[in-house]
Amino acid sequence: MPARDYSVLICVYTEDRWDQICAAIQSVREQSLACTEIIVVVDYNRALYERLTAAMPDVTVVENTDAKGLSGARNTGSALARGEIIVFLDDDATADPDWLKFIDDSFANPAIIGVGGLTLPKWQTARPWWMPEEFYWVVGCNYLGMPASGAPVRNLLGGNMSFRREVFDVVDGFQAGIGRTTDKRPLGCEETDFCIRLAQRSPGTVLVMDHRAMVRHFVSDKRCRFSYFLSRCYAEGISKSQVTASVGSGDGLSNERAYATRTLPLGVLRGVTDVFRGHPSGLGRAGAIIAGLGMTAAGYVGVKMKTATAKPDQAPQFQTT
Numbered sequence: 015m016p017a018r019d020y021s022v023l024i025c026v027y028t029e030d031r032w033d034q035i036c037a038a039i040q041s042v043r044e045q046s047l048a049c050t051e052i053i054v055v056v057d058y059n060r061a062l063y064e065r066l067t068a069a070m071p072d073v074t075v076v077e078n079t080d081a082k083g084l085s086g087a088r089n090t091g092s093a094l095a096r097g098e099i100i101v102f103l104d105d106d107a108t109a110d111p112d113w114l115k116f117i118d119d120s121f122a123n124p125a126i127i128g129v130g131g132l133t134l135p136k137w138q139t140a141r142p143w144w145m146p147e148e149f150y151w152v153v154g155c156n157y158l159g160m161p162a163s164g165a166p167v168r169n170l171l172g173g174n175m176s177f178r179r180e181v182f183d184v185v186d187g188f189q190a191g192i193g194r195t196t197d198k199r200p201l202g203c204e205e206t207d208f209c210i211r212l213a214q215r216s217p218g219t220v221l222v223m224d225h226r227a228m229v230r231h232f233v234s235d236k237r238c239r240f241s242y243f244l245s246r247c248y249a250e251g252i253s254k255s256q257v258t259a260s261v262g263s264g265d266g267l268s269n270e271r272a273y274a275t276r277t278l279p280l281g282v283l284r285g286v287t288d289v290f291r292g293h294p295s296g297l298g299r300a301g302a303i304i305a306g307l308g309m310t311a312a313g314y315v316g317v318k319m320k321t322a323t324a325k326p327d328q329a330p331q332f333q334t335t
Contacts, residue, residue, distance in 0.1 A: 018121055020049040020114055020176075021097030025078075025087035026105045027057040029065065034106040034232050039073060041108040041229075047115040050097045055087040083195030084172075085188035085204045092182055100182070104154065104173035106232040107133065116226035117176050126220050128177045128209070130170035131227030132156055132163070142238045144298030148281040149306050152246045153233045156223075159277035163225035168269050169209035170221055172202070174229045185212045192256045200246045203253035210261045240302075247306045251313020259321070278303050 022042050026035050035054075042052050053074045056063040066075045076094060080086030092100055099121060103109060113131065120129040133155045135141065150157035154173050161167050185208055193204030213219045236242060258266035281303045288296025 018099050018118060019097040020047075020099045020101055020118075021051050021053060021095035022049045022101045022103055022114075023053050023055065023088065023091040023095065024103050024105050025055045025057060025084055025091065026062060026066070027059055027087075029059070029062050031106055032065075035066075036069075037108050038103055038105055039070065041110075041113075042103065043072075044111055045109065045114045046112050047118055049101070049114060051095070053091045053094060055091040057084070057087045058082050080187075081190035083190065083193060085190050085193045088204075089187040089190075092187065095179070098179055099176050100179060101176040102172060102174070103229065104231060107154075107173050107229045108136075108232075109174075110228040110230075113227050113229060116224050119226075120222060120224045121176075121178070126222055127181055127216075128170055128175065128212075128219075128221035129227070130167070130176070130221070130223045131174040131229060132223070132225040133171055133174045133229050133231050135233045136230040137233050137238070138235050139238070142240075143295045144240065144302045145238070145243075146281055146285070146299040146303050146306075148277055148303060149243070149247075151250075152243055152306070153237050154231050155233075156225075158281070159273055161223065163223055165222065167221050167223055168213070168265075169206040170223070172205035173231060174227070175205060181212060184216050189256075189260060192253065192260065199252075200242075200249045201253050201256075202250060203257050206253075206266075207257045207260050210257070210265045214261060214265065243302065244305065244309050247309035248313040251310040251315070252317050253313075254310070255314045255317035255321075274307060278307055 024035070024038055039052060039054065042049060051074055053076065054066055054070070055076055055078055056066065057078045063075060063077050066073070076090065078087040078090045080089045088102065101114070101117065117129050117131065120126055135150060135153055135155045147158035156171065188204045189207050192207050194201045209221060254266065254270065282300045285296040285300030285303065
């Protein structure tokens, strides 16, 4: 029997991911440590809601009643969850059989209020030859440069994260004005904003990554294109700008400064060195790091410039529930 009760939340929005959604739900069903409930939140897609309701009688399927988008869907699911621990899994990810067991191991420490796991890419075909591990966040996975397993972290990754229920009494949900709402622009960082606001309101907050708690994140061929890589980096810059407007640049960019000044230069150096060792793909990885950093910076600076020149009534507004 579990030491704690777990509610697993999966947010969905498109029937195009039907096979991935079914695989995600099945992976939760097959956990060595059973959860109390599986909640699937459908983001304003009535046809998908009806299809899931008919196909998944053992799953709690609900429609998003909050703002459209991932943040609103997570808020809807969190409000309904009955478990002591609320766990989030992406709709295109599958959890290893002992995923919840290892999350539960970490929560045995009462000082820990949030636990993330190791998210690995599951390439539809193969990893692009130019893709640097430093940029695996582009495809929703853990990336090179993150803290070691068990070390405290500033924020968790949204596709594989969990929090004690009382966290949601401290932070008023995920920001409706931050993160993804459509496929047109791959925004993110709603979980980063959530974790930072939690730390600001509750000093001493401890969040950790337990790399034993693994999930496999499906990476489609579309997300393996260099054009998607650039658009995702640009969107990340926009998202970081939104986060800093919410929590301040000191906390909002604390990890990013070290990443940009230490992790990425080392990645470029490794790539160039690999070329001299007979691995020409190293040049592609080095170039992708430079291009990715440039696009992220462009997205960030672009929003800051628009905000600085906007009239007061045109300034970005962020909402919470």
